Amino acid sequence: MMKKMTLLLLLCTVVLSVWAGPVSRQQAQQIATRYLQQTCRARGGGIRPHLTLAYEARPKAARNLGIASPLFYVFNQGKSEGIVIVAGDDRMKSVIGYADNGHFDRQVLPEGLNWWILAMEETMTRLVKSSEQRLLSVYAASDSLQPSVAPLVKVNWGQGAPYNESCPVDKAHNNTPSLTGCTAVAMAQVLSKWKYPAHGSGQVNYNTLTHKFRQSALLDTIPFQWNAMLASYKGSKVTAEQRKAVAELMHVCGMAVKMDYCAIASGAKLTAEHLDKYLGIDPGCNIVERVYYNRAEWDAMIRKELSAGRPVIYSGYSMSGGHAFVCDGYNAEGLFHINWGWDGSLNGYFALAELNSAVEHAGEPTDAEGSFNLDQDIVLGIQPKVGEGNVPEMQLFYNSLELNGIPSRTQLKASIHMVRADGNGYKGEMVLGLFDADNQYVGRIGYANSIDLPAQYYYREYPVxxxxxxxVADGNYVLRPAIKNKDGKFVPMRGRKGSPYVEGLFVSVKGNTIAVTQPEKVEAELEVRGIKSLSDKVYAGAKNAFEITLHNAGALYNGPITLTRHDGDREVQIFDNNYIVESGEDLVLRVKLQSPEGLDRDTLSIWYASNDGDIWHTNGYEAALAGQVSYQMTVPTAGAPVLTLSDVKIENKLTYLGEPLRVSMTLKNAGGFYGKDIYCFVFPKNGGQSISSVRQQVYIDKDEAQKLHFTIPVNNLVADDYFFMVYYVSANGAYTSISTTYHAFTVQDEGIISVPNVVGLGVHCVQHAFIVPEGLACGVVTAADGEKLTVDYRYAAGAVVPAGTPLVIKAERRKSYVYQVVLSSEEQPEDNLLRATVDEDGYTYAGEGDYAYYRFGADHANTDYGFYRVDEAGSAFRLGRNKSYLALPASWGHPVGYGLSTANDVTGIETLGQSPIVPVIYTLSGVRVKASLSTFPSGLYIVNGKKVYIRQR
Known part of the structure; x- marks a missing residue:
């Protein structure tokens, strides 16, 4: 059964140490440990936390910035008992995220949590580079708000089966049902709080954007079987009725927002109208956007909603799309409870107000998809409609206010840029209002303007x-746009936060003289610094990868950057994306561009918006030229390619779950140029539909040969036999096999550890995680001095050993032990002195510097097993597969060997006196001894299969 999250009321009880500046990994683990210890006590538990580092967030441009410390750390607790996220800078609150279930794997995350991770990386990067003080919002207690709110949503649902079983089937992806979409999951989970409505409302008719699926339904005829829906469908015995109930709810939610269905990813934009019109939600619900609120306002608004018992649908946006999830509670420490919509995995408490908006603190660019845009919005007021429901509060927002010309008492002209309606649209009056020092409305400029804007519509520029x-009496005032509130009073409209946006104009009135001061608006000034190819050659007619560097010599830039190529008498757009560039900073565009055919040189023009305050949510803008770049091209051989393969080698034909298949091959081309991807498709042993694939971009001209290396993941495969084939993309776009050879391999989910000696000691290292079998203990070497090693047998039977961990094995007796292979994202322990890496020739290699290397085995007298140098210098030696060795810096001056099977061993050797029972005795070299214990000298022996130390009196 899924664990339930309980609130952590730790504001006054947890005392966490604070260090000045960056927080080290060890300090972060101490913080996480103490935090968990306190939470366990708060919940009546007393288990000692077992934390392993799962992820360190590093700055994208750490080398250029001179930043070495991680931005934050993610620790896994136990096997799947939750996570703790600790900030890497002590200006943030120490713990910025916490979940008491699930396991963190950076490669496999709920899309909402993945968005949060990227967004927090942006926030922390900005903090590390700045001189700002602590960013975390100070939560001021309010008599009207609860000090904490337990999670309001009690279900843990997801996007796959059974939730998507009513979604359209995607024929382009093996007739797989389309995913529900994260927006539909968030909607359904919030509706489940009230088990409302009884059914949908209205008629839906539309074709999906990507695959043109026809979606048509009278939603009133689809009843919601709330009592048949389970809180979790994970690991449960589920009936057909229970599956159908949740699947129909998800499909109705998806149709209500006109979901673009696809088996890979489904997407939609939620508006307040969708909830009101199709699902009977109170018409007072609304959508508001983060860019119009500061941190404290945003935080307070969400808390107020949750304190009233209403979950919030939270959406974050990146260049790859939107990500919706549910915010349904908060604790006393300033963290919000998030249900990611991923079958309950990694639900927990996370910082939200600390995620800066795109304008407050712009982020760094990503490698390929443009800057990470931290725009966010929330849906407020989601509750069942009672009677006619609440009257929706309609609002207008704007980006900036600009003065036009010289003002006088009788004439003032201004422009309001990007006037936008909120999630309910706006119908009413807008004025340019004059407000006094107490923010009270005292009058307007000219006449009131009648506005009628549907939701999400805008005026690019509104002149007044x-x-x-x-x-108006003499004095100082602020001039800003205003609308009427529910009480019929004019109140200031919300303007976009941050430079270069101007929310208001300062006005001084003295008699017939007025003076209007507008904060100086400094435009962005982008200039091109250069272009660099990311491959050895740039081929005409092929898609090539480049880095283009721009510098911003002006104000913060937040808008599109467009690349064009001159074609005859016009500029042809070849790339366009939104970016954020801080003042004085560089932006490196990493882009793939289709180069023109038949030329040996190409020239690109790079454009940006010259009035960037006006281009938000519109493609119409005045373009300024940042500069031009040119690059040389190689004209490739014409004609169809003739590709062949040779020397196909599989390094690990027998592989394991979690251990990818490593393949190399030589590709030759006897025909025309080939500049597309080469694919490895994996098939079941009996053929049929491919079940996995990897690809690699290749540029290969006539008479050239290239060595290719592929790493094929097998985590999605079950233990069985498979084969792969190699394909290229032909001129008509079809996948064509380069050869008909089936390259066979086997995936296993069990392995064997053999302990070959009678003392029960050995070494082991495999590139997959596994569960320690009964009868074994697995340890790491954590310290070494002039006399002995410290071996920590931290992996007892039943524990999971991280992939690639070099180990000392301690067994009950000499035998082979079968273990279970598992998938795990836990990393190798950093305090381990054992190594398993070898160089290309198979020799031990611990890294740069001088090391003394120790091989595991018996000493020269064949009486003591441990780690010994192969020669006096501790030279490197060849090492077989799946073995580990000891590597110590040569400067430490250690002895030639360390025995583990001695009386001074720290591995828990028993001390045994004389026994009246006649035992079965062996020496450490395996020789059977037929004599009385009383005649033996003191020492270590194998007695009845156990290693014991016999002490004579």
């Missing part, structure tokens, strides 16, 4: 003009 009101 008129005379100052005659009754």
């Amino acid at each position: 003009s008129g005379a100052f009101p005659a009754e």
Whole structure:
């Protein structure tokens, strides 16, 4: 059964140490350990935390910035008992995320949590580079709000089966049902709080964007079987009725937002109208955007909603799309409870207000998809409609206010940029209002303007003009756009936060003279610094990868960057994306561009918006030229390629779950140029549909040969036999096999550890995680001095050993032990002095520097097993597969060997006196001894299969 999250009321009880500046890994683990110890006590538990580092977030441009310390750390607790996320800078609150279930694997995360990780990396990067003080919002207690709210949503649902079983089947992906989409999951989970509505409302008719699936339904005719739905479908015995109930709910939610269905990813944009019109939610619900609120306002708004018992649908946006999840609680420490919509995995408490908006603190660019845009929005007021419901509060927002011309008492002209309606649209009056020092409305400029804007619509620029009101007394005022609230009073509209946006103009009135001051608006000034190819050659007519560097010599830039190529009498757009570039910083665009055919040189023009405050949510803008770049191209051989393979080698034909298949091959081309991907498709042993694939971009001209290396993941495969084939993409776009050879391999989920000696000691290392079998203990060497090693047997039977961990094995007796292979993201322990790496020739290699190398085995007298140098210098030696060795810096001056099977061993050797029972005795070299114990000298022996130390009196 899934563990339930309980609230952590630790504001006054947890005392966490604070270090100045960066937080080291060891300090972070101490913080996480103490945090878990306190939470366990708060919940009545007393288990000692067992933490392993799962992820260190590093700055994208760490080398250029001179930043070496991680931005934050993610620790896994136990096998699948939750995570703790600790900030890498003590200006943030120490613990910024916590979940009491699930396991963190950076490669396999809920898409909402993946968004949060990327967004927090942006926030922490900005903090590390700045001189700002602690960023975490100070939560001021309010008599009207609860000090904490336990998770309001009690279900843990996801996007796959059975939730997607009513979604359209995607024929382009093996007739697989489309995913529900994260928006539909978030909607369904919030609706489950009230088990409302009884059914949908209205008619839906649309074709999906990607695959043109026809979606048509009268939603009133689809009842929701709330009592048949389970809180979790994970690991449960589920009936057909229970599956159908949740699947129909998910499909209705998806149709309500006009979901673009696909088996790979389904997407949609949620508006308040969708909830009201199709699902009977109170019409007072609304969508508001993060860019119009500061941290404290955003934090307070969400807390107020949750304190009223209403879960919030939270959406974050990146260049790869939107990510929706549910925020349904908060604790007393300033963290919000998040249900990621991934079958309950990694639900927990996370910082939200600390994720800066795109304008407050712009982020660094990603490698390929543009800058990470931290725009966020929330849906408020989601509750069942009672009667006619609440009257929706309609709002207008704007980006910036700009003065036009010289103002006078009788005439003032201004422009309001990007006037936008909220999630309910807006119908009413808008004025350019004059507000006093207490933010009270005192009059307007000219006439009131009648506005009628549907949800998500905007005016790119709204001009206003008129005379100052005659009754305005001398004094200082602020001029800003205003609308009427529910009480019929004019209140300031919300403007976009951050430079270069201007929310208001300062006005000084003295008699017939007025002075209007507008904060100076400094434009961004982008200039091109250069272009660099990411491959040895740039081929005409092929898609090539480049790095283009731009520098911003002006104000913060937040807008599109467009690449064009001159074609005759026009500029042809070949690339366009949104980016954020701070003042004084560089932006490196990493892009793949299709180069023109038949030329040996190409020239690109790079454009940006010259009035960047006006281009948000629109493609119309005045373009400024940042510069041009040119690059040389090689004209390739014409004609169809003739590709052949040779020297196909599988390094590990017998592989294991979690241990990818490593393949190398030589590709030759006897025909025309080939500049596309080469694919390895994996098939079941009896053929049929491919079940996995990897690809690699290749540029190969006539009479050339290239060595290719593929790493084929097998985590999605069950233990069985398989084969792969190699394909290229022909001129008509079809996958064509390069050869008909089946390259066979086997995936196993069990392995064997053999302990060959009578003392029960050995070494082992495999590149997959496994569960320690009964009868074994697995240890790591954590310290070495002039006399002995410290061996920590931290992996007892039943524990999971991280992939690639070099080990000392301690067994009950000489035999072969079968273990279970598992998938795990736990990393190797860093305090381990054992190594398993070898160089290309198979010699031990611990890294740069001088090391003394120790091989595991018996000493020269064949009486004591341990680690010994192969020669006096501790030279490197060849090492077989799956073996580990000891590597110590030569400067440490250690002895020639360390015995583990001695009385001074720290591995828990028993001390045994004389026994009246006639035992079965062996020496350490395996020789059977037929004599009385009383005649033996003191020492170590194997007695009845156990290693004991016999002490004579």
